[in-house]
Amino acid sequence: MQTVLRARWNPLPARLWEQLVLQAGIAPDTQWTRLAKPEALKLVSLLTATELPVDGKSMNKEEFVTCGGIPLPEVDFKTMESRIVPGIHLAGEALDIDGITGGFNFQAAWTTGWLAGQAMARL
Ligand SMILES: Cc1cc2nc3c(=O)[nH]c(=O)nc-3n(C[C@H](O)[C@H](O)[C@H](O)COP(=O)(O)OP(=O)(O)OC[C@H]3O[C@@H](n4cnc5c(N)ncnc54)[C@H](O)[C@@H]3O)c2cc1C
Numbered sequence: 001m002q003t004v005l006r007a008r009w010n011p012l013p014a015r016l017w018e019q020l021v022l023q024a025g026i027a028p029d030t031q032w033t034r035l036a037k038p039e040a041l042k043l044v045s046l047l048t049a050t051e052l053p054v055d056g057k058s059m060n061k062e063e064f065v066t067c068g069g070i071p072l073p074e075v076d077f078k079t080m081e082s083r084i085v086p087g088i089h090l091a092g093e094a095l096d097i098d099g100i101t102g103g104f105n106f107q108a109a110w111t112t113g114w115l116a117g118q119a120m121a122r123l
Contacts, residue, residue, distance in 0.1 A: 001031045009047075013067055020046045065105045069096040079119035080112050089116035 005028045008017035022028070024043040026035065072095065074084050082088045092109030099105050 001033060003028065004030050004032055004035055004043075007032060010071070011068055020050065064101040065098045066093050067096075067098045069094055071096050078115070080116035081119060089120055091116045 004026050005018060005021050008014055012020075020043065024039055024046055026039050026043065030039070070082070070090050074082060075090055075095065076083055080089045080091055082090060091112035093105075095108070095112060097105075097108050097112075099108060
């Protein structure tokens with residue numbers, strides 16, 4: 001059975017999810033099926049009302065690409081068309097792709113953008 005801490009709500013980065021779960025007072029070994037209503041409500045409140053002030057750039061260069069996005073199994077990589085919403089083509093940062101810095105993210109954006117553009121031009 002999955003714990004709340006480990007089975008995160010997917011759009012959120014793992015470390016942010018862990019912090020919100022712990023701030024909600026949810027013990028690390030709490031399973032989803034055993035989550036008490038007050039803790040669940042506290043988590044919902046944190047998810048919808050947490051303010052995160054930005055006070056500068058990280059020294060770890062983590063800000064170069066945004067993690068998360070449209071899950072890759074939901075995309076046809078030949079055309080970059082959504083398998084969920086036909087007619088919508090996806091590229092770059094919209095996708096759940098993140099590489100280390102050094103050109104991989106640019107390449108991902110250019111390649112997926114080119115594929116999407118080619119497919120849309122054929123429509
Ligand atoms: C500081 C920094 C350094 C980076 N260095 C590197 C690197 O060295 N190598 C590497 O590979 N990657 C690097 N990246 C990542 C790379 O820049 C991105 O992955 C890439 O640019 C993503 O391309 P994209 O077209 O998907 O998104 P973006 O480049 O973000 O383009 C999205 C565009 O959409 C526009 N837009 C947003 N909302 C709307 C709207 N509602 N209507 C109309 N337009 C809208 C935005 O203004 C923007 O022009 C870096 C990123 C940052 C922030």
